[in-house]
Amino acid sequence: MDCVFCAVVAGEEPAHLVLDDEVAVAFLDRRPLFPGHVLVVPRAHHPTLADLPPxxxxxxxxxxxxxxxxxxxxxxAAGSFVAANNRISQSVPHLFLGQFRSVS
Ligand SMILES: [Zn+2]
Incomplete structure (x- = not known):
C-alpha cells in the first residue's frame, strides 16, 4: 500500500511530529493553509471517518x-477549526483531522 500518512506513522516519511502515541500521530501540514495547521491521523490505515472502528x-x-x-x-488563539474531509477534497485517503487556529 502506498499511503504517505502510513509512511509518516512508520517513521519512513519525515514530518514534524507534535504527538506520537499508541493511538494517533499528529504532525504539521507540509503545505499549511493557516498558522498551526496540524493533521491528526490514526496509526492504523482507515480511509475515512466512517471506516474508523467504533x-x-x-x-x-x-x-x-x-x-x-x-x-x-x-x-x-481565541479559537480553532477542526475538520475532516471524507473522500470529497480529501488529499490523502487515510483519515485525518485537520486543525488550525481560528483566523479571527
Ligand atoms: Zn494510511
Whole structure:
C-alpha cells in the first residue's frame, strides 16, 4: 500500500511530529493553509471517518481534542477549526483531522 500518512506513522516519511502515541500521530501540514495547521491521523490505515472502528473513535478524538487545545494555547488563539474531509477534497485517503487556529 502506498499511503504517505502510513509512511509518516512508520517513521519512513519525515514530518514534524507534535504527538506520537499508541493511538494517533499528529504532525504539521507540509503545505499549511493557516498558522498551526496540524493533521491528526490514526496509526492504523482507515480511509475515512466512517471506516474508523467504533471502539477507536473515542480514543482517537481524545487526541484530536488534546491537539486542538495545544494549537490554541501554543498560538495564543481565541479559537480553532477542526475538520475532516471524507473522500470529497480529501488529499490523502487515510483519515485525518485537520486543525488550525481560528483566523479571527
Ligand atoms: Zn494510511
Amino acid at each position: 471502539a477507536e473513535v473515542g480514543p482517537f478524538f481524545l487526541r484530536v481534542q488534546r491537539v486542538a487545545a495545544a494549537v490554541e494555547r501554543g498560538l495564543g
